Amino acid sequence: MTGNQPPPQSVGPYARYLQAIKSLGRPIVLVGLMGVGKTQLGQHLAEKLGLPFYDSDHEIEKIGGLVITEIFDRFGEEKFRELERRVIGNLLSGEMIVLATGGGAFAQEATRTVIQERAVSVWLRATLDTLVYRTQRGKHRPLLQTADPATVLAGLMAKRYPLYEHATLVVDTDNFTRWQTLDVVLDRLHAYAVAQNDGVITQS
Numbered sequence: 001m002t003g004n005q006p007p008p009q010s011v012g013p014y015a016r017y018l019q020a021i022k023s024l025g026r027p028i029v030l031v032g033l034m035g036v037g038k039t040q041l042g043q044h045l046a047e048k049l050g051l052p053f054y055d056s057d058h059e060i061e062k063i064g065g066l067v068i069t070e071i072f073d074r075f076g077e078e079k080f081r082e083l084e085r086r087v088i089g090n091l092l093s094g095e096m097i098v099l100a101t102g103g104g105a106f107a108q109e110a111t112r113t114v115i116q117e118r119a120v121s122v123w124l125r126a127t128l129d130t131l132v133y134r135t136q137r138g139k140h141r142p143l144l145q146t147a148d149p150a151t152v153l154a155g156l157m158a159k160r161y162p163l164y165e166h167a168t169l170v171v172d173t174d175n176f177t178r179w180q181t182l183d184v185v186l187d188r189l190h191a192y193a194v195a196q197n198d199g200v201i202t203q204s
C-alpha cells in the first residue's frame with residue numbers, strides 16, 4: 001500500500017444498521033387496524049431509511065379524485081377494495097418503498113397474497129382501548145361513522161387479527177410513543193434482515 005492513498009471511508013455503525021435493513025431490497029409494508037399509526041410511523045421509517053413513502057389510501061384518493069368516504073358512499077366498499085388491490089399491486093411492482101396500507105387491505109386475500117409475495121410486512125398491533133382512543137378524532141373513516149365505533153373496532157379485531165398474524169413481523173404499539181415504536185420496528189427489521197442474510201450465507 002502506498003502512503004498517498006486516501007484512508008478508507010468510515011461508515012458509522014448506525015449507517016451500517018440502516019443499510020442492513022435496506023439490503024432486504026423489498027418494500028416494507030405496514031398493516032394493522034385503523035388508528036394504529038401506520039401512516040405516521042411509515043413516514044418516519046421512510047425518512048430514516050431514505051426511501052420513498054406511500055400511503056395506499058392517499059394514492060386511491062388521488063386516482064379517484066375523491067376522498068375515501070366519498071368513494072365508499074358513491075361506489076361502495078367492494079369497488080374500494082378493488083381499487084385498493086390494484087393500487088397496492090402497482091406500488092409493490094417497483095423500487096423499495098415504505099407503504100402504509102388501509103386497515104382492511106391485508107384482510108383481503110388477494111391483496112394479502114401480493115403483499116406476502118413481494119414485501120416484508122409489519123403488523124402494528126394494538127389493544128381495543130388504544131385503537132378507540134387513537135380513532136376518537138377525525139371523520140375520515142367511513143367504517144367508524146357510527147354511534148358505537150368501539151363495537152365496530154372490536155368486531156374488526158375479531159375478524160382481522162387472525163389474518164394480520166400472517167404478517168412477516170408483529171410489533172406491539174401500546175404504551176409506546178411513536179419514536180419508541182419506530183425504534184422497535186427498526187430493530188425488528190434489522191434482526192430480520194440479518195437472519196435473512198445469515199440464511200443466504202449458510203445456504204451458499
Ligand code: S3P
Nearest residue numbers: 033034035057102103104141142
Ligand atoms: C379501512 C381503513 C382505512 C381506509 C378505509 C377502510 C378499513 O384506512 O382504508 O376507511 O377497512 O379498516 P386506515 O387504516 O388508514 O384508517
